[in-house]
Amino acid sequence: MTRLSVNINKIATLRNSRGGEIPSVKDAAVNCQKFGAQGITIHPRPDERHITRKDVYEIKPLITTEFNIEGYPGEDFLKMVAEVKADQATLVPDTHNQLTSDHGWDTWNNLSFLKEVIARLQENGIRTSIFVDPDPEAIEGAAETGTDRIELYTEPYARLYPLGRDKAIAPFIEAAKFAKNAGLKVNAGHDLSLENLNYMYKNIPTIAEVSIGHALIADSLYLGLETTIQKYLDCLKK
Template sequence: MTRLSVNINKIATLRNSRGGAVPSVKDATTNCQKFGAQGITIHPRPDERHITRKDVYEIKPLITTEFNIEGYPSKEFLQMVIEVRADQVTLVPDTHYQLTSDHGWDTWKNLGFLQDVISELKENGIRTSIFVDANPSMIEGAAETKTDRIELYTEPYASLYPINRSKAIEPFVEAAKVADSLEIDVNAGHDLSLENLNYMFKHIPNLKEVSIGHALIADALYLGLETTIQKYLECLK
């Protein structure tokens, strides 16, 4: 079974563009789960341009599935995710004001740092995932950190998919096989959509979770949130 975790950052982006509390991030958290999402993902950034620190603490009591928090493992970020007892923390190598995640970790260059971070998270009972490119060497480095999972950065797949889907999926199939051989579970995320999700799902049988935000929230503008979540769940069958 591949779980669908809905990233609600874009709900917060829309709210923040006007100020106030509409649309409600808390309502989005509750409704996504009610409509079938098997997890909630957020990516709080230091500038709070979408999810804020306050949101992180307000969302936690509403989680009935799994709470996945993405972010760069600064001291402040680690303190926050440990305080709220996230179910999973996905470590990303983003710079302070990066628009969106656009590359995975160099796991060998950052090996000692990642080992220390993951050790601290595991001591606090939090499952860990490292955001990586579909690069066997980087996955081998991830294994050395003792992470539970990797999250494959899937933007290259999504970009090539309309042109040559079989070529687009090849490095991700290979990456998933490498991870499986190293006994690391595999998540995936970034630019996955109703158009390309099912093809990835069919070709990577050991895919544990997909985290989808931008495309899913955009689809919900036209289809409604409940219908949209159901359509994404159908792609994972």
């Protein structure tokens, strides 16, 4: 079974554009779970342009499924994740001013850093996932860090899907196989949508979790949040 974790960053972006508490990220977290999502993902950034530090602490008590916090593993991030006792920390190599995650870790050149970070998180009972490209070398390095999982960066798949889905999915199938052989579970995320999600699921049914935000929240503007989440859950069925 592939679990659906809804990234609610875009709810916070809309709220912050006007100030105040509308729309409420807390209500979004509650309703996404109510409508069937099996997890909530947030990606707090240092500039708080969407999810704020305050949000992180206020959302945690509302989680009845799984709380996945993404971010660059600096000291403030690591402390916050430990304090709220996130279920999973997804580590991304983003710079502070990066618009969105757009590449995976160079795991070998960051091996000692990632080992230290992952050991610290795991000591606090937090599952770890490293954001990587579908590259066997990077996945091999990820396995050396001691991480529990990797998250495959799926933007290349989404971009190439309209041009030829078999070619688009091929490196991800191989990456998932390589990860499994290395003893790693596989998550996936970035630009997955109602158009391309089911094909990925059918070809890689061993994916443990997909994290989807931008497309899902955009679809909900037209379809409503409950209907949209059900449609994404339907994509995770053969």
